[in-house]
Amino acid sequence: MQCDDVARILPEAVGGGAAVEDSVQRHIDSCLRCQAELARYRKMLRGLQLLRTRYLEPAPGLVAQTLALIEEAGEREARRAILSGKRMAYAGAIGGAAVAAGAAATVVIVHRARRKAVPAAG
């Protein structure tokens, strides 16, 4: 086991992302250079964890813009829902009218056919 081998493993192993083999652990235990390298990674990770609660302030107006955007999208979707409902109603009315017209036409055709059929039968 060489220091270079350990250096390749450390970035993953330091966060608990990979199990460390005994040979690696033995090398680190006996190598000051690798111990220092491990300490650097640990400090770096600790620093990254501290960044979690270090909040960055947006310029003013972001909340207002975001809420306005959501409201606008809400209104747009509500309008779309209303239009969609109206379209369904129109489609239903047209469909109903078409069915009624078809039924009426059928009645007329049947009626005419019967009238023609009566003299032929007599």
Added chain:
Amino acid sequence: MSTSELPQGPSALEPLVQAAREGDHRAFDELVRRTYVETYTLALRLTAHEEDARDVVQETYLRAWRGIGSFRGDAQFTTWLYRITANTAYTSVKRRRRHRADALDAMIHDPAEMRLDAQPEESAQQSAMLDRLSVALDQLPPKLRVLVVLKDVYGLSHEEIAEELGISVSAAKVRLHRGRKKLRDLLYDEARPNHGTDGGIEHAV
């Protein structure tokens, strides 16, 4: 900025989340007000670009608003929000790389100038180290930075990250490995004379 606007614990958000899930728009608006600083912080760390971060925040909340009804509450609301932010920011980063000239990178913010006042308990040395760390993070290639931020700063799992970024878990692990290595190099090997290793992260944490 008042203290009440700072991010709060997950339990404080639960009644609002429940109300928002049931269609209460005002509850959702309140959730936005209480979480936007944290969302913006994550967006800025992921994109390293202020304008993009603002766009990401807006898009994130729009998606969250549309999806809140289907949010089952298996995870914390903030974790759910992180994942939407990550997905949105990743898309933004990829789009920016395609459409913008590198010269715009000069506009990348300096986190040291933008951060809120340091916590009282944060020592000057530690504060300087965190500033250096923030700057180094911004210097990472976007694909690596996203992994380091989501895993090492926000604690998302490899699986969650892979799902949001649309990559395999093994790809996520490889990128995290490379990201940590690159960050380590930026902090220790490429330290400028006025940022000597001994005065920086080495002794601060």
